[in-house]
Amino acid sequence: MTVRTEPAQHAGMRASNLALVLGEVARTSPVSRAQVAARTGLTKSSVSGLVSDLIDAGLIQESAPAATERGRPATALDLAPGGIAGLGLEINVDYLAAMVTDLTGVPRYHHVLRRDNRGREVDEVIADLIDLARTAARSAASQRLPLSGACVAVPGLTVEGAVVRTPNLGWARVDLADAVGEGAGLDVELENEANLAALGEMWFGGHDHDGAPLRDFVHVSGEIGIGGGIVIGGEVFRGAHAGAGELGHVVVAPDGPRCGCGGHGCLERMAGQQEILARAQMATMADLTRACEAGDQAALDAVAGAGRHLGVALASVITLLDPTAIVLGGAFATLAPWLTGATSASIGHHTGAVEPPRLLVSGLGSDAAVRGAAGTVVRGVIADPAAHLARQAAQRP
């Protein structure tokens, strides 16, 4: 998404200016029409007209007066929470999830269906996901939230609405966007779950030490697989073929065993949930967490060992990317009390004199990706309200 910082002068001017105004309201509300004009460089009369259109479309609402620079009250503008909503869906190795967020990013519906999806027929999993999507859509309708579309978080590589590969599910060449779109009656896009978790963290999670949102960071999502999302300047970095950020397959044990990806000694092979549970001789992550809380030495050793491997991978990430922060999410956030000491020590051992970035623990837990997915839909409307207005107009009788 490109943020415009000055009024557009050419074709598409109205569309650009609608986005400019709605973006300013989203970023700094509550805000007056005069403040929007001053910050965007548009005239006050242009802003008034554009704001009227956005109010009619249900995307902006007038609320309590805000103080102006001269201290006189002016009518304040805010995003209208119920203007539109986004549906986030997630396919992961051991669960499916759905979340609806409103225009302000607040979750209005959330459901997680725990079920091991390995070895299941692809069509069965998709049917379950469509059921979840329909239930979520009914909830949105009952709350009078018009769903603008859906985004599905996938634990693998996606290109143009298709799943190219998901190492831990064994899916390849699945036209998922079309299948879910037809089943749920919505426009559907796909994105890698680790990238969405990183976006979820940026939009709804931690902040930089000056209180600003994180904009240059690496998010590590520890689920059954270990994913990474690289955010540079507020945007996900995807690389030349959409394959960037695969932190789980950074080499941490060059002479190590074969990984599910076909490589050897990958972080995921050495520090993924399966490996930690096997070393701790536990069956579930809940068991492991309880054992760590109880001070069980085998459990603590297994988690610390994973933390050391994670530190090796992060040392290489720091060396190559020089981020301001690293955010641990998913299972690594749950295990943080027994993990981060070993991780920090390992980063220090392997990076030497370099000042390490901040090591943060996500507060979003396993919901980061599905929140990022729902947020992607909502942000899409904020970035291009003209397209939304055109759809609304087409749907009127």
Next chain:
Amino acid sequence: MTVRTEPAQHAGMRASNLALVLGEVARTSPVSRAQVAARTGLTKSSVSGLVSDLIDAGLIQESAPAATERGRPATALDLAPGGIAGLGLEINVDYLAAMVTDLTGVPRYHHVLRRDNRGREVDEVIADLIDLARTAARSAASQRLPLSGACVAVPGLTVEGAVVRTPNLGWARVDLADAVGEGAGLDVELENEANLAALGEMWFGGHDHDGAPLRDFVHVSGEIGIGGGIVIGGEVFRGAHAGAGELGHVVVAPDGPRCGCGGHGCLERMAGQQEILARAQMATMADLTRACEAGDQAALDAVAGAGRHLGVALASVITLLDPTAIVLGGAFATLAPWLTGATSASIGHHTGAVEPPRLLVSGLGSDAAVRGAAGTVVRGVIADPAAHLARQAAQRP
């Protein structure tokens, strides 16, 4: 550098338009005034006036007629090779270098002073570099090439004209830009040598398989240290604190020995020149190359061992950054015949199913960084000719 793709409408319009016209000539010459107008969106009369100013400034010249789209000949515009020149300087562990390139990027002077700079006083090394710079400047003057400035390639981290750290030279907090600028009477900027080598490769080196310049790639410079330059979308990626791309300190042996950087098991510690020479029991790289050519098994084993470690680091680079190509430069280019087999096999072993990017060998050898440094000065004038015109005007009596 931001490339403008449409005429600027506000303050700074003339400066922007001069850059637009000169950039178009640099990119596509020989080119006619009408073609420049069509491609930039400027009017023909604007282009004529701007071209006149650039011809007066000595940056553009008229040359042999070029065919227009209708087949009639029109006067062609080219960069004027002698319009300005850039001075590239390089401080490395075992040499100093100077290069002058003209406005078209062609080298017009090149000198390398081989000397081990480890353990020498910083002031002595700087005095040698200033001598080199003065000699180069005299050569430029004798060729009637006006030097626009200098850029120094440094094997370490630089921030705002100061060397922050150079692990292999032990320098810290050296105000190098000011010292060289005063000594040589030139405007001087600093940049990491690995980043400049990557730029040198992009501007003067290899091409993508479709003949276009490389724009998303990682350049590995194997000197005494091992540097990396990450280029994304044609720009060097520097990270949050200018420390990105330090490929030499990616972890390839988690339990390995301490590196000069303070970390452990870094690529540079396991596959740098010193390590290769020690394993081959050779004194110099020239000896090693001769031994490889003669089929000496110890030499071949040492190089292949380095190649395997390099492959581990590159597997992590591929996994994290998904580049279109990896370019081996410096000593790795010299050793390529005996190195790349082991490197490719190691990349394959550690990445599995991922399609690896192309592994290219630089044709620029050890000159990539100093060429990139000289090119940086020249590209700076092409990106902002108005500043150059203003300096010229100020220097007139």
